[in-house]
Amino acid sequence: MNDSTIRAWAEIDLSAVLDNLASMRAYVSPASVLAVVKGDAYGHSIRAVAPPIAARFPDAVFGVASAGEAAAVRSLIPQSPILILGPCLPDEAASIIEMNASTVLSDIPFAQALNAAALRANAVGRVHIEIDTGMGRHGVVADDALTIAEYVATSPALQLDGIMTHFSDAERDREWTGTQLLRFRAIERTLQDHGIHARTRHACNTAAMLLYPEMWFEMVRPGLGLYGILPELPPGTDVPHLRPALALRARVLLVRTLQAGAFISYGRTVRLRRRSRIAVLGIGYADGIPRELGNRGSVLIRGKRVPIIGRICMDVTLADVTDLDDVAPGEIATVIGSDGAEVIRVEEIARLLGTTEHEITTRLGARAPRRSVGLC
Numbered sequence: 372m373n374d375s376t377i378r379a380w381a382e383i384d385l386s387a388v389l390d391n392l393a394s395m396r397a398y399v400s401p402a403s404v405l406a407v408v409k410g411d412a413y414g415h416s417i418r419a420v421a422p423p424i425a426a427r428f429p430d431a432v433f434g435v436a437s438a439g440e441a442a443a444v445r446s447l448i449p450q451s452p453i454l455i456l457g458p459c460l461p462d463e464a465a466s467i468i469e470m471n472a473s474t475v476l477s478d479i480p481f482a483q484a485l486n487a488a489a490l491r492a493n494a495v496g497r498v499h500i501e502i503d504t505g506m507g508r509h510g511v512v513a514d515d516a517l518t519i520a521e522y523v524a525t526s527p528a529l530q531l532d533g534i535m536t537h538f539s540d541a542e543r544d545r546e547w548t549g550t551q552l553l554r555f556r557a558i559e560r561t562l563q564d565h566g567i568h569a570r571t572r573h574a575c576n577t578a579a580m581l582l583y584p585e586m587w588f589e590m591v592r593p594g595l596g597l598y599g600i601l602p603e604l605p606p607g608t609d610v611p612h613l614r615p616a617l618a619l620r621a622r623v624l625l626v627r628t629l630q631a632g633a634f635i636s637y638g639r640t641v642r643l644r645r646r647s648r649i650a651v652l653g654i655g656y657a658d659g660i661p662r663e664l665g666n667r668g669s670v671l672i673r674g675k676r677v678p679i680i681g682r683i684c685m686d687v688t689l690a691d692v693t694d695l696d697d698v699a700p701g702e703i704a705t706v707i708g709s710d711g712a713e714v715i716r717v718e719e720i721a722r723l724l725g726t727t728e729h730e731i732t733t734r735l736g737a738r739a740p741r742r743s744v745g746l747c
Contacts (some may be wrong), residue, residue: 378624384617387745391616402589406428438463467488477509497532533572533573534569538576551574577593599613618707623672626699650677650691
């Protein structure tokens with residue numbers, strides 16, 4: 372299959388990813404920046420993104436969500452440190468030790484499994500303890516924090532490298548975020564009072580990194596920022612220079628002329644008011660374009676916005692190109708990204724649909740190949 376016959380694809384600007392990481396490292400220095408590549412690098416492809424990061428930044432630490440993602444990174448990068456941010460199963464402990472990954476602890480049973488696996492391998496299990504200060508997702512609650520920390524401190528094959536928490540509403544609720552911070556610091560003091568010290572503390576996602584410099588500690592975890600995507604922030608927020616790394620494009624497969632009164636797509640949600648030219652685009656919700664964009668979103672063709680019309684189908688999307696001259700099969704429509712002076716950003720789509728930026732990019736399907744651009 373040559374380029375002209377690919378129906379839909381994502382372009383990943385690797386130079387943007389590398390520049391974004393460099394910009395954030397300078398922004399938070401002397402704190403470090405975790406290169407968060409979970410969710411297949413937020414839909415941008417671990418395989419595309421991780422090796423250039425490791426080559427440009429030999430000291431980079433990669434953040435993933437699971438042992439499976441850690442294995443994917445390790446297969447590409449033999450040496451770089453990896454931190455597994457999500458809970459793991461006890462049966463995964465041996466593979467975590469084998470791939471020399473660090474992991475976040477949320478409970479004693481997994482800590483016990485990791486210690487046992489490390490002892491069998493004559494290795495060290497490096498861990499970070501997550502403190503649940505109000506996220507209510509994973510991590511240890513305040514009453515259990517000292518217990519698990521003491522277990523790690525007295526285990527012969529475990530090493531405490533860090534403690535962390537996660538803010539649940541950093542971009543919208545400063546007071547609640549401050550409450551979470553106070554809880555985190557209180558638990559940190561309790562651990563210190565018992566002689567337990569962690570080298571690395573971390574709490575900030577992209578929003579918290581931009582809004583609360585006093586919370587950077589020794590490391591930040593800006594997932595969205597690595598890919599040049601911003602959460603919704605108050606006006607005037609100081610933001611380092613970040614460039615979007617993702618473009619999502621599709622080819623026009625067919626252009627049809629339909630008469631006034633014709634219905635469009637499933638559910639007959641649209642009835643044409645005029646004789647119209649409708650472009651059939653080779654991308655649908657199976658490729659990751661949100662179905663909710665039907666009758667609400669736009670695409671760019673020839674640098675002009677044209678409306679998505681009717682419900683988005685599994686394999687195709689329909690766009691009204693009546694006001695563009697002679698659109699033909701093979702032309703390119705941009706769903707995310709720039710075309711000429713016009714741009715459709717991930718943030719715009721997320722706001723329109725009332726969802727998170729993360730969902731827009733991580734839902735991109737494997738059927739749309741990732742093309743790396745921006746590096747020679």
